[in-house]
Amino acid sequence: MKPRNTGDVEKVVAWAAAEDQPLEIIGQGSKRTLGRPVQAAHVLDLSGLTGVESYEPAELVLTVKAGTPIAEVEKLVDDNGQELSFEPMDFGPLLGVTPAQGTIGGVLAANLSGPRRIKAGAARDHVLGMEAVSGRGEIFNSGGKVVKNVTGYDLPRALCGAYGTLAVATTVTLKVNPKPETSATFVLSGLDDDDGIKALCKAMGSSAEVSGAAHLPAGVNGGSSSTVLRLEGFSTSVDYRFKTLQALLGTYGTPSRLEASETGALWQTIRDVKPYAGGETPVWRLSVAPTAGPQLVANLGEAFELQAYYDWSGGLVWLSCLDGSLHEAEIRAAIDAVGGGHATLVRADASQRSNVPVFHPQPAPLAALSRRLKEQFDPKGILNPGKMVSGV
Amino acid sequence: MPAPDQAVLARRQEILSALQAIVPGEGVIHDEREMRAYETDALTAYRQLPLIVVLPETVEQVSKVLKYCHDNDVKVVPRGAGTSLSGGALPLEDGVLLSMMKFNRVLDIDYDNRAVVVQPGVTNLGITRAVEHEGFYYAPDPSSQIACSIGGNIAENSGGVHCLKYGLTTNNVLGLEMVLVTGEVIRLGGKHLDSEGYDLLALMTGSEGLLGVVTEVTVRILQKPETARALLIGFPTSEDGGRCVADIIAAGIIPGGMEMMDKPAIHAAEDFVNAGYPRDVEALLIVELDGPEREVDYLIGRVEEIARANQASHVRISESEEERMTFWAGRKAAFPAVGRISPDYLCMDGTIPRRELPKVLARMRELAEKHGLGVANVFHAGDGNLHPLILYDANKPGELDAAEAFGADILRLCVEVGGVLTGEHGVGIEKRDLMTDMFSEADLKQQQRVKCAFDQKHLLNPGKVFPVLHRCAELGKMHVHKGQLPFPDIPRF
Numbered sequence: 001m002k003p004r005n006t007g008d009v010e011k012v013v014a015w016a017a018a019e020d021q022p023l024e025i026i027g028q029g030s031k032r033t034l035g036r037p038v039q040a041a042h043v044l045d046l047s048g049l050t051g052v053e054s055y056e057p058a059e060l061v062l063t064v065k066a067g068t069p070i071a072e073v074e075k076l077v078d079d080n081g082q083e084l085s086f087e088p089m090d091f092g093p094l095l096g097v098t099p100a101q102g103t104i105g106g107v108l109a110a111n112l113s114g115p116r117r118i119k120a121g122a123a124r125d126h127v128l129g130m131e132a133v134s135g136r137g138e139i140f141n142s143g144g145k146v147v148k149n150v151t152g153y154d155l156p157r158a159l160c161g162a163y164g165t166l167a168v169a170t171t172v173t174l175k176v177n178p179k180p181e182t183s184a185t186f187v188l189s190g191l192d193d194d195d196g197i198k199a200l201c202k203a204m205g206s207s208a209e210v211s212g213a214a215h216l217p218a219g220v221n222g223g224s225s226s227t228v229l230r231l232e233g234f235s236t237s238v239d240y241r242f243k244t245l246q247a248l249l250g251t252y253g254t255p256s257r258l259e260a261s262e263t264g265a266l267w268q269t270i271r272d273v274k275p276y277a278g279g280e281t282p283v284w285r286l287s288v289a290p291t292a293g294p295q296l297v298a299n300l301g302e303a304f305e306l307q308a309y310y311d312w313s314g315g316l317v318w319l320s321c322l323d324g325s326l327h328e329a330e331i332r333a334a335i336d337a338v339g340g341g342h343a344t345l346v347r348a349d350a351s352q353r354s355n356v357p358v359f360h361p362q363p364a365p366l367a368a369l370s371r372r373l374k375e376q377f378d379p380k381g382i383l384n385p386g387k388m389v390s391g392v
Numbered sequence: 393m394p395a396p397d398q399a400v401l402a403r404r405q406e407i408l409s410a411l412q413a414i415v416p417g418e419g420v421i422h423d424e425r426e427m428r429a430y431e432t433d434a435l436t437a438y439r440q441l442p443l444i445v446v447l448p449e450t451v452e453q454v455s456k457v458l459k460y461c462h463d464n465d466v467k468v469v470p471r472g473a474g475t476s477l478s479g480g481a482l483p484l485e486d487g488v489l490l491s492m493m494k495f496n497r498v499l500d501i502d503y504d505n506r507a508v509v510v511q512p513g514v515t516n517l518g519i520t521r522a523v524e525h526e527g528f529y530y531a532p533d534p535s536s537q538i539a540c541s542i543g544g545n546i547a548e549n550s551g552g553v554h555c556l557k558y559g560l561t562t563n564n565v566l567g568l569e570m571v572l573v574t575g576e577v578i579r580l581g582g583k584h585l586d587s588e589g590y591d592l593l594a595l596m597t598g599s600e601g602l603l604g605v606v607t608e609v610t611v612r613i614l615q616k617p618e619t620a621r622a623l624l625i626g627f628p629t630s631e632d633g634g635r636c637v638a639d640i641i642a643a644g645i646i647p648g649g650m651e652m653m654d655k656p657a658i659h660a661a662e663d664f665v666n667a668g669y670p671r672d673v674e675a676l677l678i679v680e681l682d683g684p685e686r687e688v689d690y691l692i693g694r695v696e697e698i699a700r701a702n703q704a705s706h707v708r709i710s711e712s713e714e715e716r717m718t719f720w721a722g723r724k725a726a727f728p729a730v731g732r733i734s735p736d737y738l739c740m741d742g743t744i745p746r747r748e749l750p751k752v753l754a755r756m757r758e759l760a761e762k763h764g765l766g767v768a769n770v771f772h773a774g775d776g777n778l779h780p781l782i783l784y785d786a787n788k789p790g791e792l793d794a795a796e797a798f799g800a801d802i803l804r805l806c807v808e809v810g811g812v813l814t815g816e817h818g819v820g821i822e823k824r825d826l827m828t829d830m831f832s833e834a835d836l837k838q839q840q841r842v843k844c845a846f847d848q849k850h851l852l853n854p855g856k857v858f859p860v861l862h863r864c865a866e867l868g869k870m871h872v873h874k875g876q877l878p879f880p881d882i883p884r885f
Binding site: 017048057059060061081113121124125139140142144145147148149151155157158162166177178179204206208209233236240244291339341342344359360362372373375376377 | 502503504505506507527528548549551555556559560562563572576577578579580582583584585586587588589590591592594595597598599615616617618638641642643644645646683684685686687690691743744745746747772775776777810811812813814815816817818819823827830831832834835836837838839841842844845846857867868870882883
């Protein structure tokens, strides 16, 4: 079913709730293979809910229909000298689907962020308001259309990352920011993982205002390793901060510099996990404290053959299991051993994603609370059943 | 407020003994004179003695207190430093007041991961104090930061001058530990980013003590900017000031702070601290730029150009740290300054789309006449968060009521122009009855269903935020209309 407006969505969901008919919620379907496979009798396709409701660059606020393609949203703000600072990643290359697909609703449902997450926050940090239809088939509004608001529970933010299992967003309001004038990347070559992450953390703790910090071990994106730090802003400031980093990280070697033209491509490669594109191996997305990244990878590397690289100053690890096995238990145990975090299985076939927990399992009280929350939004369990947790 | 439960009042002694068994010695306060200290928060127009005050020291005690209260249907009001301006910590006659101020330790400072773990009673400024010798700070800076607790900041999703550039509390919290009303302990997030599953961290932040009691907080810290400089800009009209703010943002500049004051506020502040504010302007703007030295110097020039292009009649640029602090002295003292010219004042807190500022200020002047009271305005210009200060005298019959009616009119006006009831102070009891002006019944019911997932019996801080308390059983009912697919016109594949 392809609703044309919020009223249609309300009708469909109310009917589905009355008749106990599960729905798979999609936008353009670009992320259908993220999460667990959904068993649903019907598909609710939101790609017809498109268009800008209001956009006032001077207010830093944009309101759009949830089915608006993310590419259109990004072009619109770009044309106005602005950006979505959370830099949503594109799973297309990694999952082997058409790149640059997806809707703004899907981006928020999966809380997709990119390398700038460490400075500017995640997708959820940029959500101000939402109109949505609950699994009860009721339209509700939450949040607002201004950048500062604490009126009532922060439902718009809480619906981010819920993969459409709590409510179907129909209209979203986002905070947008000015686009930086220019960017450059500070590159160190040949560092091992430990030194690479040390350099990144040192830079992140400095006044250089780094907006991307990644370490690509040898072989991930070329022959030798590269430790890369992105600087964005007014050109005079970028030059000045480049010197700040030079002085700070002098002991790690002589840096090279990528200018704005090359910087964009590099960070898109890092953001979209292009080093693993076109492959078949299982890929995990691990999130730990930045300093724990290298130890985690070293521990796992003793157990099986893998490839890994680091974003978010070492805290985000993209891990490819080169032997084709999932290693779920080892990976989750290894995360606990380095102080906690979480692991998400992002590339695997449908049967594998049905048989192991795709998302990090939660302790019993937290899992129970999450289930109760699901029941309050979707008592019949008709929205994307099983997408996140088996049987929920 | 909800009518006190007579059965609970009658069981006071029994409840007291049970709590004393959990929290020994001075951790339980029941003497009326000693409980007076807890009868109000910073919204001092409302006062109520609690049933009993309890000050636990360990997570285990918090868990046991909550479990006891849950099992025995006793209401609980969590409290931090009591600096809330919306009455969030106003006690209940039949409720236990749970003060978290003994949880005042910094547990872990991790510079490499730029994270600090603290207990909820640590003050906002206390976090910065713990890390500033290494050049770090905690960015959100509510005006009460010297006194307010980080746990309270979580409850209210506190903001401050810095939040246009650095975000509110919700954007700076990495994790927390909390205790549900059932006594269950839950941990969310940590030093890693973006925990999966439902974003309960987002729900907890700004939930005003209705969902759980925070016992530990992990926040991100930032390296202090290399430098900060400020401009003091006066305008002949508020329209000019508003346009200047919009043009600064349109130029791609996000200042560390951007504050505006209207004429009554300027005069009150200048009379109080002699900061050198011009008196012959309708609007005064303080723009602070922070960051790398060269960037700040460059942007000061850009902002000055923009100010001149917007008819600024006065422009001063800070040339020293001392001068920068002088610019801020008046703004930071605005509330006590207004306290000098009026026996009492109500501090409101609404947000509007910035373009509506001139209209809202004009309407506010009309409302001031209608209610026969004065008003002074200070606001976070960058994000449209207004703080009208309504001047009244509590000793004059009818003036408090008039002030509250005036305040309600202002907040309705904020909603009318596309804004919201509260930008950083929270709903509490102060704005509770205005919630229906901003949200529909369906909106409010869905919010209350969230409460039901956490607190089925409505025992945590009831009577705050929501004007009508619906029972969870009633909220859970589905109105189901069975039938055919009733919409043949919706396209199908």
